[in-house]
Amino acid sequence: MKFFNVKTVTETLAVIAEEFRPVRLPVEVPLAEALGMVLAEDVISGEQVPHFARSTVDGYAVRAKDTFGASDSLPAFLTITGQIDMGRAADLYLHEGQAQAIPTGGMLPDGADSVVMMEHVEEVGDLLNVYRQVAPGENVVRAGDDVEIGETVMAAGHRLRPQDLGVLAAIGRTSVRVYPRPIVGILSTGDEVVPADKRELAPGEVRDINSVTVGAAARQHGADVIFGGIVKDDCDAFLAKAEELYRQVDFLILSGGSSVGTRDFTVQVMQSLGEPGVLVHGVSIKPGKPTILARAGEKPLLGLPGHPVSALIIFHLFAVPILHRLQGIRPSASDKRLPARISRNIPSAVGRSDYVRVKLEERSDGLWAVPVFGKSGLISTLAKSDGMVEIAANKEGILEGEVVSVYVFP
Amino acid sequence: MKFFNVKTVTETLAVIAEEFRPVRLPVEVPLAEALGMVLAEDVISGEQVPHFARSTVDGYAVRAKDTFGASDSLPAFLTITGQIDMGRAADLYLHEGQAQAIPTGGMLPDGADSVVMMEHVEEVGDLLNVYRQVAPGENVVRAGDDVEIGETVMAAGHRLRPQDLGVLAAIGRTSVRVYPRPIVGILSTGDEVVPADKRELAPGEVRDINSVTVGAAARQHGADVIFGGIVKDDCDAFLAKAEELYRQVDFLILSGGSSVGTRDFTVQVMQSLGEPGVLVHGVSIKPGKPTILARAGEKPLLGLPGHPVSALIIFHLFAVPILHRLQGIRPSASDKRLPARISRNIPSAVGRSDYVRVKLEERSDGLWAVPVFGKSGLISTLAKSDGMVEIAANKEGILEGEVVSVYVFP
Known part of the structure; x- marks a missing residue:
């Protein structure tokens, strides 16, 4: 198969940022x-x-200047004129020389500007000895x-x-x-693919794992999902089903069969669904090279590789940013990844972004990322992983002990 | 108010690990x-x-030893005897000297042990020139x-x-x-607290923020929520409502009014609901000291401080681990926090864990945590924060530039 518009990961993310925005009205x-x-x-x-001035402590509402200079040896003497109840208006005006008992969260009466804490006063009948001065506004949250x-x-x-x-x-x-939550449609293709709930497999058949994993991941990222089922390697049937699903959804994901024929059909189908059609055809990345990104009208179309591992990695890399765009999400600093040290050397080819699945291990000297190896397409390696590490396209690999950013699988 | 069993954060977490486990059957x-x-x-x-041996490339299924020594100048010559279709059993046995065309993901026929890539062969009618040798098992994923x-x-x-x-x-x-998803009951108390959907507040009233925030956070952490509404500062009414809710849920959260009376009622109610009663009464932490943890029968009871900020911080610190215990979750290394550098000195008292709300900022030299200050109880400070940083009980504070672990709010 020829890839006619291969881009890097960075270029593909730029296309996503440029091409997509919320499809539906708020x-x-x-x-x-x-x-x-x-x-x-x-x-x-x-x-x-708050919509009224509140005390932040249990104590007495006062005028601060009535307490100026008060100390253990020279207390201020005030007259207690009332008690403020929680949840009630404080409707007794507080005059000079007066104090009113107030609970935490209680409303400050007009005339008062601060609260003396319970620990710093002594009640003697109607009289209040104040042993500590307060500043105006002290122990009070003002309205607004x-x-x-x-x-x-x-x-x-x-x-x-x-x-x-x-x-x-x-x-x-x-x-x-x-x-609104974007609606994602998922359509699986391939003559070998059978529904995930088929109990007994015939020789040559594989269950439709991608609908399960990609569907769940889309829900995790704020989407509702419509499953289109499985179409066989027949271009007309594929196009008919894709058109039907395309009309119902905001974002159509085609999970490709792994045969050459199916991959070619995916491009044809995407070109047929609407203008401008295919934007990225192949990404310089491992795994996941046969990724296809298109737009038909306002709606994004994404063709995932057939292998479950590649499909889910490509979902995290490209479908998640697309879902963010469809939901109008602005990027934030808390999207940051988790730094860890890599536990062994990993070689990589310059000019291609490699994504390595890792398990996180807490060791006495910090967090380590331990690569989980396995042949391409082994879904069990993904279940054993906590996240993935990128080896950028300009690097020849990473060295044991190097600090890497781990994209943690949610 | 006296706290009769004050514990540190670490001690409280140990109590949680010791006392709670799944309440309901799987x-x-x-x-x-x-x-x-x-x-x-x-x-x-x-x-x-997979349940059958599969090819990982497009090519020809062969016996590896038929290719040994093959090179560009000295190809091996094999006879093409068939083609394997995707999703079909490969039922034609492959004998010595033979090859069968096979797509990526196709089933390896009996007799074959490896696949030569399409790029390394040339078809000449029924004959196949093989220009590269393969090892047994090459380009094949075996069953299992x-x-x-x-x-x-x-x-x-x-x-x-x-x-x-x-x-x-x-x-x-x-x-x-x-x-099963644990069912969390939330009951708010306080004479000043009115339902969150009350349009016009009277002086002295505040809306029930904690039911909104704690309810949403509980759902985020895998729980279903039953709201018990608001009870006034009346011990009998409080107990009656708490008992009713306790019977319906797996985990009861009481969001305390901020007045002294309400806090005392909370302890009484918790002691009345069942044995062994209160386990932790006060935590050496800021904010959130008036936290109360109890167990009544198998069910956890948590008394949160009334202030919305304290309540949500205590929820993250203690209710989340309780929800993990109720769901049988084993801790994992991917629960790790995000390292960042703190942007200014923050003093703290030894013997008390302080939790400081921070905003994350990506700067040219890495990730920085910028403290978000504000008077206690200002919910807007929490909405401006990305996470929180702990100043451990044994520290006198943290210094500008020091690396801290940020618990990122989900």
Whole structure:
């Protein structure tokens, strides 16, 4: 098979960044359904958080200047005029020389500007001895200290985590605008491929592993999945099924049979689905060279190699960034990989990115990445791995003890 | 409030490891529902993978010894006797001096032991010129090379990833025994706390942020959640509601109001729910000191501080390991944290573990952790953070430039 538009990994990622964006319009969902979804709006607060001045300690609300100079030997003397209840408005004004008991989280009464901690006072009937001075604002969170009205609390492109939902709830939002989960279609091809739930295999048959692994990985990365089943090595049947699935989904993944014929069909099918067609035909990478990337209209099409190991590695490298683009996700520094030292020399060819599966081992001197070797296509090597390490195209290999970045499989 | 059994973070984690295990019996689920679930069985293969010898290249199946000594100048001459089709049994025996065309993934016929690559042969009618010798087994994956019958492919306690489902499918499993998702009950307390969806707050009221954040975080870590709503600072009402929820769940989380009274009620309620009762009452940690851990029968009970920030930090530190125990998860080296350099000095008290929220920044010289400061309880600081850094109890602080481990919020 000839590859007519071979690109490097970096070039392929640049094509993905350039060519793809959210295909579907944002939707409004209730907060309870928004975990893991990606914001399609800049969230601007319409409220102050907290919306009243609160005490951060158990103690007495006071005017700070009434306590100035107070010490163990020379306490300030104040009059206790009330007690603030949790969850209630503090509606008794606090005048000069007065104090009101206040619990942690209680509302500061008008007139007060600070709170003296319980540990620094003594109650004597209605009188309060204050043994420590406080500054204005001490032990108080002011209205709007957490979030101000008009403040942008979160920007579009952010994937919502539990704490983000907490901020949205705090500012009174009950729903939020997000990008819908992209729908991924998966179609397997190959005369040898039979459904994964077939109990007894005939000689020459293999189960459809890629639908299982790629389907699960797509769900892990925020997509819903429609399985198109398996088509045999027949170009017309392949095209008919691919067209049907293409219409239902936002992103079509074709998991190629390993025969030459099927790979050629994949290119033909991709070219037939719509303009501009094939963008990348072959990537200088091992494993995974026969990767094909195309666009038909707005929708990405990805042709994965047939071998389960290659297919899943290519999924992590290219389908995950495509899914990020379809969900409008902005890259963040927390996508970082895990540094570890490699446990042995690994040679590699210059001009090709190699991806080596590794197991992580915690040793007394830190984290080590131990390569998991095995013939191409052995799915068990992937199950034994914690992640993968890239040997960049400009390197001839990596040396034992060298620090590498491990992409940890989620 | 007095803490009567204060422990360090390490001691608390040891209590968790000692006291908790799966509460419910394993269940059998279809593979399609098993992503993220935890294996409750050692999986032993009943099949060979692949279940027949396969070619890893496009070429000709041969007997290796027929090619010995073959070179460009002195090719071996073989007779082509057939062609192997994908997905079909290779039922024509291969005799000495013969070759059969075979595609990548095709079944090796009996009699053959290796495959010569297409690039190294020339077809001349029925004759095949072979220009390169191959060794026995070359370009072939033997039956059982990936997985052998009787091999343990995965051990109990492993959380199922896409590639693990792939291996299970490859060995013909259509369902698998896993621990059920634990059910977490969340009950919020405090006279000031009102439902998160209340539009207009009265003075003194705050929305129930902890149910939102802790509920979402529990789901992220494999649990289903039942919300018990909000109870006011009334010990009888609190106990009645807690008992009702306790009966429905595997793990009860009480999110404490911040007032002294509520905290005392939490201890009483925990002691009333069952033996042995409170195990840890106070942790030497900042934020989060008023954390309470108990066991009632087999079920864990966790009392979180009322402040949203403290509550979520304590959730990550203690509720996540409890959820791991309830799901039978074995710790793995890939739980590792992300190393980064801290961008400024942070002082800390010896004898107390401090948790500092940080933002990750990629700079030209690597990854930096930039502390996100803010008064205690500001939920917006958590939404601005990518993770948190521990200053261990035996340290007086960390110095600018020091390498720290960042627990990245999922």
